[in-house]
Amino acid sequence: MKKLVAACLFTGLLTACNTNGDTKATAMPEDTVQEADADADVAQVQAAFPNVYTYLKNQDSSFSEDNFLPSGEAEVQPAPTTPIDEAHLEPFRPYLIFNSDSSRALDLYSYNYIIDNRNGSNKLEAGSPDSEAALIDFTAKKRRRIFFGGPSFALWDGKWIDAGNLLMIGAETGTDTNLVPSIWKINLKDTSIQVYTYQGTVQADMNGYQKSKLNKAF
Secondary structure, three states: OHHHHHHHHHHHHHHHHHHHHHOOOOOOOHHHHHHHHHHHHHHHHHOOOHHHHHHHHHHOOOOOHHHEEEEEEEEOOOOOOEEOOHHHHHHHHHHOEEOOOOOEEEEOOOOOEEEEOOOOOOEEEEOOOOEEEEEEEOOOOEEEEEEEEOOOEEEEEEEEEEOOEEEEEEEEEOOOOEEEEEEEEEEOOOOEEEEEEEOOOEEOOOHHHHHHHHOOOO
């Protein structure tokens, strides 16, 4: 009887070992992985700018961040890297969007705005009708353009995702309040841009948001 039990146990163990040995990990199909990554990117974009989304929703109750969907890719137009103009940049430091260690910053304003100091305190006023975003590298003391738009574009805000990627939100305007918002995901290594465009239009006046964000009068 003992020999029979032992034999059964041995047989069961051998079977289990053979079964485990024959089991192979099933790799997830590449298309499925890419779809999962794309879905994660869209979710990241749709959660990126809660303050902007709240403002837009208060302006237009039909607004939904779920309407930001991938619409294509773009590439940063080549522009020379230039030394930082410390004197020009200094008044804009409160408006820079710094990365986690403050070694680099996204600059949305020093090209597009001027500093008004007539009343003894700095205030931003609209300058150039064009829109430019630049990467400021304080370690290398260099400035590099990463986005440029004509008068029909407006940049509202930006944020860092990680050391090599950032997001910006703005719009190509149809009229002053008839907006087609976009979010640009910029890869700083290869200067590629993934564009997420709002599906529809939003009726909103963004001057109030800019004034509140910067706490300055234009």
